Amino acid sequence: MPSENTPSPAGTPAESTETRAAGAELIRFERVSKRFGDNVVLDNLEFSVDAGKHVTLIGPSGSGKTTILRLLMTLLKPDEGEIVVDGDHLFHERRGDKLVPAGERHVREVRKKIGMVFQQFNLFPNMRVLRNITEAPVHVLGMPKDEAEQRARELLDLVGLTEHMDKYPVQLSGGQQQRVAIARALAMRPQVLLLDEVTSALDPELVAGVLDVLRDIAHTTDITMLCVTHEMGFARDISDxxxxxxxxxxxxxxxPEKMFNDPDNERTREFLSAVL
Amino acid sequence: MSSGIFYEWFLPGVWITIQVTVYSAALAGLVAFVVGIARTHRLWIVRFVSGTYFEIFRGTSALVFMLWMAFAFPLMFGWQFVPMYAGVLALGLTYGAYGSEIVRGSLQSVSAAQREAGIALSFTRGQRLRRIELPQAWPEMVPPFNNLLIELLKGTALVSVISVADMTFAAGLSRLATNESAPAYVLLLFSYFVIAFVLTRIMRAVERKAKAGIGQGGGGKGRFRGLLALKLSPEGEMRQAKTGTAGGQG
Amino acid sequence: MNWDWSVVEDFMPSFWDGVLVTLQALALGSLIAFALGLVWAMAQRSHRKWISWPVTAVTEFIRNTPLLVQLFFLFYVVPTFGPSMSPLVTGVIGLGLHYSTYTAEVYRAGIDGVPVGQWEAATALSLPRRRTWTSVILPQAIRRVIPALGNYVVAMLKDSPMIAVIGAFEMLGEARAFSNLTFTFEAYTVVGIAFILIAYPASLLLRALERRLAQ
Structure with a gap:
């Protein structure tokens, strides 16, 4: 478990990306619709997230929260609309003065700005912990191996797992695996971190350790966070x-103060009284 | 078996059998990976071509194909293979098709979540295949590959039919020369059994190493150990039955 | 390459003879393989070591040695101490015996696939052992093994040309004799294509059957 005063993450996320004026718009959903068969999951969705903000999505299951994260990660394609990340269209690219459907390369370039932590961790079982973290920086970003390992050690220190770096994922508890997954996502220095119900698959006693790490990251870095969670206390803590x-x-x-204490909408009130 | 035939035909025959096994296994392995990966390709035309290859060679009898290569092919195209290479080619292409089903199945059994994690880290398709999907699929492939290798070893006996002087050919010679067949064929059967045993031991070591590579040391879980052929789980056995025959892009 | 249809025409009568022999060998061989395989599977599960051990050893030996050599053994060696049989009968026994070691594994998998709870329920009802097998376990096991057994029939079809080497003239044997006589290549090609034409629809059929049984 990382203690409350884990060393502040020396040069952790987002520090390498050109510093932007806090408050500039980083993500924008433009009239995004997504259907699965007849089931309309997202309906002309419009919203934006400013750089450095921590945004939490709440709502009943099936309301499309996870779909939003999966669209941003390009694990799904929208049926209509477009998502803009840091000024670039995610599903289209400019060729001449026309917008054409984005090629694999363009998507990858934009996607590099986004990291994701999954509900089921999804660590690579064929790699030890350290290599899980260094693999993408080395082979995607072209970072020298020494540097990537150095950075991975710092991140493991941040999530309190330095002594486990030579183990395979199966040898770790769920909570430990999830903290490795957080380190793995941060190693890519994303501008945005997507957190998809990251504690839902954990045994109750392991939840706190993961949330502590995330709180720490939220409070000590300027990374943008987009978070789907059922942990309302955590949401209240970190959200803007x-x-x-x-x-x-x-x-x-x-x-969060307004939403949790005095929501205007009737549905919000019902939902919160059911989960709080 | 007379000692003359034993030293001049049988022992060299053992060596020929081993060579044919190794060469065809190498070719079959190459074909299995190329075709198996192609069958999971995102372009339908690649899947179609590789799928057709699979269906054709799965439908062919190895012996018929071998005889066709040895006798019909030269007459049709005026070009003749060295008999041993006709045999190796026929075995490698046929068993490679079976192997492609193993590769394809194992690749597909890698969970979608792993693919998504790879996408989330911006790996290219090629990197995902090489660094994530193939390494994870590999331990799954080894036990069925072992059984396929034993099938291939047994298949090498067919080359004797196109006059390649392997150990089966030598036993046939012995029968013709001495009019006594029992010792030759008993020796022959045991020779195949011993080679199969050695191959299985090697593949078990490979399997242990593959398992250790994903942090699962020790014996396989839920896998029954036979004397020789790796006994597969109930699902594995059903899948294996399909590999050589039906199944396909289900 | 000059393909000559008249050669194909000349070959056709022998081809059909060969098909008939192939189908006979396949049908009889399958029956032996299905029946014997079940015997092996149950014997291997026997609690009496003196039954399960030798049966396991023998089936492993048969499974790990080539069918071709076994056919030679049955045809040339067995008559020196036992009955001598016609090429076709030898072929049928060889195919059946060889594939029974595969079907045994299929049955084993099928039996293992029956949930443990079924055995426990049978014990709880004090069903006798024989009754447990015949009315609880086997009916459930057989259903799930049918597609796999079918697949081994197709595999057997593709191995059936081997019986030509001991003189049972199925399709390949006919083609070989014909080609050697006439010095032509069409017959081999016809037989090769015939195998694909039989095996592919058969595998489609099995796939459909499997989907049906899975419901």
Missing amino acids: TVLMFNEGRVIESGS
Whole structure:
């Protein structure tokens, strides 16, 4: 377990990306719709996230929260609309003065700005912990191996798992695996970190350790976070903005104080009274 | 078996059998990976071509194909293979097709979540295949590959039919020369058994290493150990039955 | 390459003779393989070591040595101390015996696939052992092994040309005799294509059957 005063992450996320004025828009959903068969999961969704902000998506299951993260990660394609990341279209690219469907290379370039932590960790079972973290920086970013390992050690220190770096994922507990997955995502120095119900698959006693690490990252770095969670206490702690989803739309948004204490919308109130 | 035939035909025959096994296994392995990976390709035309290759060679009898290569092919195209290479080619192409089913199946059994994790880290398709999917699929492939290798070893006896002087050919010679067949064929059967045993030991070591490579040391879980052929789990056995025959892009 | 259809035409009568022999060998060989395989599978599970051990050893030996050599053994060696049989009968026994070691594994997998709870339920009801097998375990096991057994029939089809080497003239044997006589290549090609034409639809059929049984 990382203690409350884990060393502040020496040069952790987002520090390499050109510093932008806090508050500049980093992610924008433009009238995004997504259907699975007849089931409309996202309906003309519009919202944006400013750089450095921590945004939490809440809402009943099936309301499309996870779909948003998966679209951003290009694990899904929208049926309509476009997502803009740091000024670049995610699913289209400019060729001449026309927008054409994005090629693999363009998608990868834009995607490098985004990291994701999954509900089921998805560590690579064929690699030891250290290599799980260094693999992408070395082979995607072309970082020298020494540098990548040095950085991986720092990140493992941040998540409190330095002594486990030579183990295979199966030898770790769920909570430890999830902390490795967080380190792995941060190693790519993403501008945005997507957190998809990262504690849902954990045994209750392991949740706190993971949340502590994330809190630490939220409070000590300027990384943008987009977070789907059922941990309302955590959401209240780290969020700048909370978005309430229902049936594919944002029905209410606001500061955590407002949303959790005095929501305007009836559905929000019902939902929160059910989960809190 | 007379000692003359034993030293001049049988022992060299053992060596020929081993050579044919090794060469065809190498060719079959290459074909299995190329075709197996092609069958998971995102372009339908690649999947179609490789799938057709698989269906054709799965439908062919190795012996018929071998005889066709040895006798019909020269008459059709006026070009003749060295008999041993006709045999190696026929075995390698046929068993490679079976092997492609193993490769394809194992690749598909790598979970979608792993592919997604690879995408999330911006790996290219090629990098995902090489660094994530193939290494994870490999331990899955080894036990069925072992059984296929034993099948291939047994298949090498067919080269005697196209007059390649392997150990089966030598036993046939002995029968014709001495009019006594029992010792030759008993020796022959045991020779195949011993080679199969050695191959299985090697593949078990490979399997242990593959398992250790994903942090699962020790014996395989839920896998029954036979004397020789790796006994597969119930699902594995059903899949194996399909490898050589039906199944396909189900 | 000059393909001559008249050669094909000349070959056709012998081809059909060969098909008939192939189908006979396949049908009889399958029956032996299915029956004997079940015997092996149950014997291997026997709690009596003196039954399970020798049976396991023998089946492993048969499974790990070439069918071709076994056919030679049955045809040339067995008559020196036992009955001598016609090429076709030898071929049928060889195919059946060889593939029974494969079907035994299929049955084993099928039996292992029956949930442990079924054995426990049978014990709880004090069903006798024989009754447990015949009315609880085997009916459930057989259903799930049918597609796999079918697949081995197709595999046997592709190995059936081997019986030509001991003089049972199935398709390949006919083609070989014909080609040696006429010095032509068409017959081999016809037989090669015939195998694909039989095996491919058969595998499609098995796939459909499997989907059906899976429901």
